[in-house]
Amino acid sequence: MKKLFLLVFCMISTCYLVFGQSNIRLNNYWANTLTINPAAIYDKYDAVFSVAANKHWVGIPGAPVTYLGTATTYIEQYHTQLGLKFVQDKIGYTSSSNLNLSYGYVVFVNYDWQLHLGIAGNYQRMNYDVSQVDMAEFDPDVLRYLEPQNNFNADAGFEITTKSLRFGAASQNIFSLFSEDANRVQANTNFVYLRYRQYNDNVVNLGAGVCGIQYGNLYQTEFSLTNYFKFSNRSGLVSQPDLFNIGLFYRTQNELGLVFGFNVSESIQLSYSYDYHLGGIRYGSYGTNEFMLVYNLKKKPVCRNCWY
Secondary structure, three states: OOOHHHHHHHHHEEEEEHHHHHHHHOOOOHHHHHHHHOOOOOEEEEEEEEEEEEOOOOOOOOOOOOEEEEEEEEEEEOEEEEEEEEEEEEEOOEEEEEEEEEEEEEOOOOOOEEEEEEEEEEEEEEEEEOOOOOOOOOOOOHHHHHHOOOEEEEEEEEEEEOOOOOEEEEEEEEHHHHOOOOOOOOOOEEEEEEEEEEOOOOEEEEEEEEEEEEEOEEEEEEEEEEEEEEEEHHHHHHHEEEEEEEEEEEEEOEEEEEEEEEOOOOOEEEEEEEEEEEEEEOOOOOOOOEEEEEEEEEEOOHHHHHOO
């Protein structure tokens, strides 16, 4: 009976691995597009740091929990961005850790348009925690399947951007396309997205985005709509570019979500997102919660006449 339980457990872990961990991403990836594309370059800042935590499907035991941290620095002299991303994801008894190093380069097409190119290398480790399984008898072949796995992978992408428009595409886990054992590695995942954001003197600016996502035989489309609110004084002049934002998104396969962001200061942004699955999973889940904190290190003005 215990052996049968472990076999069933392996099947469940494999399914979670293919459909869950293979597509690790945040709900609010628009707040930090580097999480899905190594070509997301922030040349407005000297450095950008972010941390995030996501708890999927609250109320369901073993549901995914994801922690993410990123750091980038832009070297203006070389039009280059260096990035670091770390992801820790756990689903049931399966845990994966990803360490990602990225390189991005900016091509200035003209005054308004830029082309961003990016590549990344990943070190990935997967563990299976069987300490909670009490077995008097076991199948050695099954336990060998549950041994830790170490893999190397790669990402690549591009973006075409203006001040208000961002079009991009990215492919994650490219080496997985050539893996002989697809169930033991994170699946190749592809993104194509388009994002528009108004920048004018109105108190409220509009933003909208669409993103197509493909991993394995699964396809998703996500639509988002965001309002960015500013603060104006009595004279009607805008004194702060963004005070807070509120957005809605819908993801195919019946997921509806809310995003709220608040600028704590000119350098610190805090965001929260909640999404609810309208399908059968709603009977056991209270939805998904996510928090993200972003810190932007602004460039210091250069004094050409200073001696220090």
